Amino acid sequence: MNWTDERVERLKRLWAEGLSASQIAAQLGGVSRNAVIGKVHRLNLPGRAKAGGSTTASRAAKRPAPAPRPANYPSRVTTRTVARAAGSNMLKEEIDIDGDETIEIRPVGNVVLPISRKLVLTELTERTCKWPIGDPMKDDFHFCGCESADTSPYCSYHAKLAYQPVGERRKAANAAAR
DNA sequence: CCCTGATTCGC
DNA sequence: GCGAATCAGG
Numbered sequence: 521m522n523w524t525d526e527r528v529e530r531l532k533r534l535w536a537e538g539l540s541a542s543q544i545a546a547q548l549g550g551v552s553r554n555a556v557i558g559k560v561h562r563l564n565l566p567g568r569a570k571a572g573g574s575t576t577a578s579r580a581a582k583r584p585a586p587a588p589r590p591a592n593y594p595s596r597v598t599t600r601t602v603a604r605a606a607g608s609n610m611l612k613e614e615i616d617i618d619g620d621e622t623i624e625i626r627p628v629g630n631v632v633l634p635i636s637r638k639l640v641l642t643e644l645t646e647r648t649c650k651w652p653i654g655d656p657m658k659d660d661f662h663f664c665g666c667e668s669a670d671t672s673p674y675c676s677y678h679a680k681l682a683y684q685p686v687g688e689r690r691k692a693a694n695a696a697a698r
Numbered sequence: 699c700c701c702t703g704a705t706t707c708g709c
Numbered sequence: 710g711c712g713a714a715t716c717a718g719g
Contacts, residue, residue, distance in 0.1 A: 542701080554714080568703065
């Protein structure tokens with residue numbers, strides 16, 4: 521994959537929005553997160569300062585004198601508290617109970633953690649819940665993204681929804697819309 | 699172990 | 710210029 525203008529622009533936009541390198545790589549496709557990071561540096565885009573959470577830049581600042589780099593880092597330490605989709609342990613609360621209360625999730629039991637992480641398809645891993653949420657035709661479509669139970673494609677909550685007996689499954693089908 | 703970004707260096 | 714390997718950290 522080569523860096524077309526279009527892809528570079530997308531990279532800039534996503535990076536500015538605070539997405540992680542791996543997320544950007546996944547969305548662009550065909551590149552690794554290292555490629556993204558490398559490109560970011562080559563473009564002289566501002567790295568992630570010591571903003572909100574994870575600070576890896578502090579390491580770079582700590583380094584003695586690694587590369588012949590002019591200290592032209594903009595002091596842009598914008599504390600944005602970006603609500604990122606994945607990566608950090610920041611989960612977005614999204615307990616959206618449907619308006620209709622005709623849904624009985626009886627067989628599901630007491631497990632009630634429909635807190636999704638709003639992941640896009642490309643960001644799913646082996647241990648993220650792959651339960652789809654929303655209309656695939658709409659742009660708010662995403663996946664649960666919670667930690668999936670061991671070897672299961674779903675989290676504990678959605679696994680129970682998925683593996684219900686056929687008799688009870690219809691009601692769950694309503695709940696499946698979420 | 700999962701993830702993050704940073705840097706180096708052979709290509 | 711590119712990005713895998715590596716590093717350093719949360």
